Amino acid sequence: MASISSLGIGSGLDLNGLLNQLHDAERSKLEPIKQQIETQQVKISAYGELKGALSGFQSANEALNDAALFQGLSTSVNGDAVQAAAGPEASPGQYAIEVEQLATAGSLATQRVESLDAELNDADAMLELAFADNSLDHGVAIAADSTLEDVRDAINADAEAAVTASIVNDGEGYRLALMSQETGEQAAIVDANFATVAAQVTLEDEAVLQEGRDARFEVNGIAVASADNQVDDAIQGVALSLQGTGSSILTVEPDTDSIRQAVADFVESYNELKDTAGKLTAFNGQDGEAGELIGDSAVRGIESRLRSDLASVIEGSDHAMLADLGIALRVDGTLELDETKLEAALAQDPGEVGAFFAGESATDGMAGRLDATLEQLLDSNxxxxxxxxxxxxxxxxxxxxxxxxxxxxDTTIARYQTQFGQLDGMLAQMNQTSAYLTQQLSHLPGQGEGGAGML
Structure with missing residues (x-):
């Protein structure tokens, strides 16, 4: 409120200061309301923190509710001849792989041309490309007065040419080098009528041909040929990448590492949720500080429901409770993972671990039960x-x-201001009256200097 500078002029009293003091006193009534608003805002922030931790646990739990996690396979390779990746159709097993040769692309280097600037043909021509698989044969149109670079560019611009063209300087001249776009014997280029198209070639030179080859390797003694070094059909569900000649031992086995990591994430995220809830509901007696949600019924309800699910028994699995997998519920409500016990359960049968967490449907296992609870807790209602x-x-x-x-x-202060104004006016009038009376009394007989002589 702006101060009222005119108050007190008539009375000589500090009515303006008094009014400001009354205003401050009245405004102090707002402080408890502001503090209550701040308390609720702090609570909302705390609920948001708890919600984030709850969502994190939900994500970790969803990973365990995926049956595919427990059906996954991993590959390990001993040796440098191959790399491998297992898909969902693969089966556990061990495979001895011997790579005899890698697949290569066929290439053809044409007859030599002395200058890059020389015009090779004085009329439009057709460069005929021939392949081992004659269905790939193709003619590339070459415009009149083309240089070797123009021929290269024409080939590379033709989407059906099935080769990539470049220019190689062999020290005596320039050759057009054609490389098949695909590896393997059938995709190899085997001929081109370059000498017919280009009049400027050195005729005594011959084209240099390098045949394309198929990859050849053995899997457990069975001979396999492939036009490509990426082989997807030699071992069912396993993609092989041939890296070089030599031997490798490929092992395909259940992907227990991913399961172990998912379980560890589950335990860690739950403990983070528990720590967050504990911090928000704690009371520090030494400092006299209370958590933002101390005594909050919503937090107690969330903890109670999750604890109930974690302690429940799951039917239809060799493992009935979390403790059977090495996950113990501590006295303080957090989880503790015994990795040795979990490893033993995974080594015995990863499928049974999956039956405990994921069940036969999305709601049968432990993770499914928790997911239903978490959905309700995080629902808009x-x-x-x-x-x-x-x-x-x-x-x-x-x-x-x-x-x-x-x-x-504001209404009260306005009323005070009006009343103070009235008081100021009344006192001013009284002061004027007092001054007038004093003046008049001073002129009465006996009030002057000679008044004493009358006595």
Missing amino acids: GALEGAIGGAENRIDSLNERYTRTEQSI
């Missing part, structure tokens, strides 16, 4: 969103109360 909505409604109500109180204060 769930306990957490309900608590956040309650705090937001409380803030709205407090804001309305703040506005009403502020308006009431």
Whole structure:
């Protein structure tokens, strides 16, 4: 409120300062409301932190609710001849692989040309490319007066040419080098009528041909040929990448590493959720500080439901409880993972571990049960969103109360100002009257210097 500088002029009193003090006193009524609003805002922030931790646990839990996780296979290779990756159709097993030769692309270097600037043909011509697989044979149109670079560019611009063209300087001249785009014997280029198209070639030179080859290797003694070094059909469900000649031992086995990591993430994310809830509901007696959500019923409800699910028994699996897999529920509510016990369960049968977590359907296993609970807790109508909505409604109500109180204060101060103005005027009038009477009394007989002689 702006100070009223005219108050007190008539009376000589500090009515303006008094009014400001009354204003400050009235405004102090707003502080408790502001503190309550801040408390609710802190609660909303705390609920958001808890929601983030709950969502993190939900993500980790969803990974365990995927049956494909427990059916996955991994590959390991001893030796440098191949690399491998297993797909869903692969079967566990061990394979001895002997690579005799890699697949290569056929190439053809044409007869030599002395200058890059020389025009090779004085009329339009057709460069005929021939392949081992004659279905690939193709003619490339060469415009009149083309140089060797023009021929190269024409080939590379032709999407059906099935070769890549470049120019090689062999020290005596320039050759057009054609490389098949695909590896293998059938995709190899075997001939080209370059000497017919280009009049400027050195006729005594011959084209240099390098035949394309198929990859040849053995899998457990069985001979296999492939036009490509990427082989997807030699071993069912396994993609092989031939790296070089030599021997390798390929092992395909259940991918227990991914399962182990998913379980560890599950335990870690739950403990992070528990730590977050503990921090938000804790009371530090030494410092006298309380967590933002101490005593909050929504947090207690969330912890209770999750603890109930974690302690429940799962039917239809060799493992009935989390403890059977080495996951123990501590006294403080956190989880502890015994990696040795989990490793033993995975070594015995990863499928049974999957039956415990994922079950036969999305809701049968432990992870499915938890997922249903987490969906409810994080739903727009769930306990957490309900608590956040309650705090937001409380803030709205407090804001309305703040506005009403502020308006009431303004009305009160305005009334005080009017009353003080009236008081100031009345006192000013009284002062004037007092001054007038004093003046008049001073002129009465006996009030002057000679008044004493009358006595």
